[in-house]
Amino acid sequence: MKKLLSVLLSAAVLTGVVAPKITGIQLESSIDEIITAANENSAYTVEVKSMDSSWFSTQTTFLVSMDLNAFSDVSDTPELEPFSVEVDFSASHGPFRFGEHAGFGWLGWTLEVAGDQLREHLVWAEQTPFYQLHGDMNALGGYYYNDSITPFTTDIEDHKAQLTFSGFQGKGQYQDGQLTYQGGADSLTVTSELRDVKVERLTMDMTMPSSLKAIFESAFYDSDTTINFGAIRLNDREQNENIDIADLYVKASTEFNQEKQQGNMQVAYGSKKIDIAEFHGEDLALEIEVANISQEFLKSYQDFANSLNTLPAEDAGAKAMEFMSANLLSLVAGEPQVNITSLRGTFPQGSFNSNLHTSLVGISALPEQSLDPAFWLSHALVDGKLSGDKALIEFMAVQVMKVQLKNNPQTQGMSEEQLEQVAAQQVPTILESLEQQGLLVSTNDGYSSNISLKDSEFKVNEKPMPLPL
DSSP states (O other), X not given: OHHHHHXXXXXXXXXXXXXXXXXXXXXXHHHHHHHHHHTTSTTEEEEEEEEEEOSSEEEEEEEEEEOXXXXXXXXXXXXXXXXXXXXXXXXXXSSEEOXXXXXXXXXXXXXEEOOGGGGGTOBOOTTOOSEEEEEEEOTTSOEEEEEEEOOEEEEEGGGTEEEEEOOEEEEEEEETTEEEEEEEEEEEEEEESSEEEEEEEEEEEEEESSOTHHHHHOSOOOEEEEEEEEEEXXXXXXXXXXXXXXXXXXXXXXXXXXXXXXEEEEEEEEEEEEEETTEEEEEEEEEEEEEEEEHHHHHHHHHHHHHGGGSOGGGHHHHHHHHHHHHHHHHHTTOOXXXXXXXXXXXXXXXXXXXXXXXXXXXXXXXXXXXXXXXXXXXXXXXXXXXXXXXXXXXXXXXHHHHHHHTOTTTTTOOHHHHHHHHHHHHHHHXXXXXXXXXXXXXXXXXEEEEEEETTEEEETTEEEOOOO
């Protein structure tokens, strides 16, 4: 599967930087610029294996080599061999185009990844490229394209299972300085003797008011992306358990402030509905925001991260400290924020919502001791709130208490019903104690708690609390 992802990433690299840039009369020089931009990332390299260009057409074969170890997040995984894939590119130049891209316009082109290396693991129709992309640039400079991944199947030998993918189709355009893309797949299914998993109605929607080439040239850019899984179903016959998830989504947006040279990013994870055995939840979401991040710092960090690929592991720690010493001020001087804008959910017992906003302010110089907690507390701002329906908070408290009781030697051996009864008896007393200490506020139908940190003073519901310093 890593090879599969590598092929898709290879195609995306070429596609993203090629699409809005190319015009017929500049094709060869544009390809050179594309390769230069792509090769700035040390995780992969792009080279021209062959090129045949004439007045009316161009045929090029790119060789994209991937360092799979650079994409692995696990440090102790076995060393992976480099992976290479050939990408065939053919184009017809305008304004009058002939051949397979016949028509009127500046450019018509096709990009294909035959993917023959993958046939060792995947099965799909003969004489069909694994990935295809067709593009058209009209006489007015508008650009339109569509792409596809062929349907395929594969056996997962370790789990005695078979994976079936319906294929993926997408389309997009680059118009008036804005790139848009929509794509989708009907289904992905994994079947085995003990369990089945089916993912249905995968969709992807992206808007970017610049070319993807900007990703290679800028640490931040404006974009909005949504990935949605219409339904996910797991049938576990071994455990006699079913899981149903509806409208599972990931939303991400980035924005760049040109004047301040700072960027913001928002990421949201959520689901319309989840059913796992007796558990039922709706409108479950976690929304995170990172704001006021210095582009200077992020570019330096990207260069540093790329340099780690060739650095001995034993030197990484010292180099990280060296990097932070040289670049930390450019980050914190911009008053960065890390916020949980919403953590929420609705259950049969009720709903809850929470948020947490954190930032560093007023820093113009770093302390002599970079880990001085008093310095960082004096520049930290924190503001957070948790609120929920009474029945839900009490239910959650009972569940936490049951876990503690199960780990208590004095209550081991109790049945589930006995643990439930003991927890239900103790929770009201515990919640009342938290109210008396000022850590919890009770109303007729709910509980809430507010926290804040300013000028090194920490408060819970406006009551000062000592810090362990």
